[in-house]
Amino acid sequence: MSGNKVGFVSLGCPKALVDSERILTQLKLDGYDIVPTYEDAQVVVVNTCGFIDSAKQESLDAIGEAISENGRVIVTGCMGKGEDANAIMQLHPKVLSVSGPAAYEEVVGAVHEFVPHTPAHDPYTDLVPPQGVKLTPRHYAYLKISEGCNHRCSFCIIPDMRGDLVSRPIGDVMEEAERLVRAGVRELLVISQDTSAYGVDMKYRTGFWNGRPLKTRMQELCEALGEFGIWVRLHYVYPYPHVDDVIPLMAEGRILPYLDVPFQHGSPDVLRRMKRPAAAEKALERIEAWRTACPDITLRSTFIVGFPGETEAEFEELLDFIRAARLDRVGCFQYSPVKGARANDLPDPVPDALKQERWERFMALQQQISAGKLQQKLGSTIEILVDEVHAEGAIGRSRADAPEIDGRVYLEGAEGLGPGDFVEAEVTATDEYDLWVG
DSSP: OOOEEEEEEOOOHHHHHHHHHHHHHHHHHHTTTTEESSOOSEEEEEEEEOOSSHHHHHHHHHHHHHHHHSOOEEEEEETTTTTHHHHHHHHHTTTTOOTTTOOOOHHHHHHHHOOOOOTTTTTSSSOOOTTTTOOOOOOOEEEEEEOOOSSOTOOOOOOHHOSSOOOOHHHHHHHHHHHHHHHOOOOOEEEOOGGGTTTGGGGTTTEEETTTTEEHHHHHHHHHHHHSSEEEESSSSSOGGGGGGHHHHHTTTSSEEEEOOOOOOHHHHHHHHHHHHHHHHHHHHHHHHHHHHTTTEEEEEEESSTTOOHHHHHHHHHHHHHHOOOEEEEEEEOOOOTTTTTGGGSSSOOHHHHHHHHHHHHHHHHHHHHHHHHHHTTTOOOEEEEEEEEEEEEEEEEEOOOOOTTTOOOEEOOOTTTTTTTEEEEEEEESSEEEEEO
């Protein structure tokens, strides 16, 4: 063990988590030990989230705590650019360095500057796993295929923080996936800001994996990932027409029949004000077509209530959309006027009390839908990926459940089971979100 010890705080979404994993992997390769306490660390890195105001406050609080407990803090992530970076330096002038998202070299360089690494370290003999440092359990991992986004949704500042779409070469993505599978990963969660746009910035350039040509495009990527024989789950998929091409892969069992599509609203007028790249009028047709092609498909989405100018009639259109779509998994957020978002300039902001009331109505409706859909699974046999094992039983997920955001499956009795194991069992009970099997 070296004397060069780094503490690390990772906040935000799975995409930020992948950034943290890459930084930690490089630090380990450079001879640093990652320690879990402030008192043992010679410097603390805080990877921030700046998506909404509450996330920004959590990041500022984490920075403040690290300064109070350790005193030597390096800041990176989504709050590390523009006005947010200035705010951090004003509020916490003792911060050693501030850099933006995916600024791996800058962060590692700052660590080198303030905690010089041990020259005797040999990255070829020191123990760093081939898959790098992972912050997820051993049996699942996030696979980030691109950075940035070409859309300019009026409520979002992600392009300001992370820039336009930059796709990773498909050969690099597949090599990383292969390393993860070899290391024991049983589920790959494909993530980006816009998964269905993968490769558009490269004009779908042909790359190579193990000497085999592959186009840098979502369909070809899914086909290749499906060859590993593990769970492959797609997140953040905008409903472009070519998404239809991956549904047969789900029906054939090559990738999970699970699609995470951020519809955001059901009113055409609200969607226009949001400057969303897809319209609600066609969304229901697409959903019906997907279900026809793959009856077992699980559809997940997120929505925003209380967007500026949202009328009661427009909110009712959203509820009508939810009733018609009958989505399996749904998240709902109240509009947050993040600094820099163009939607903040729109007229007629919705009062906070009305946002809350609409959110409650939305969630009550979706709970009914979710409970009804889960009840239909009573008596069926499902495949479960075990996440945790305790004395009283195991907790896992079905094909319909992504980690940390969807439901859970509770299994009584877990003799012989461990995290990462697959097991089949009969559904014996349900509620609004979870299943029980025996």
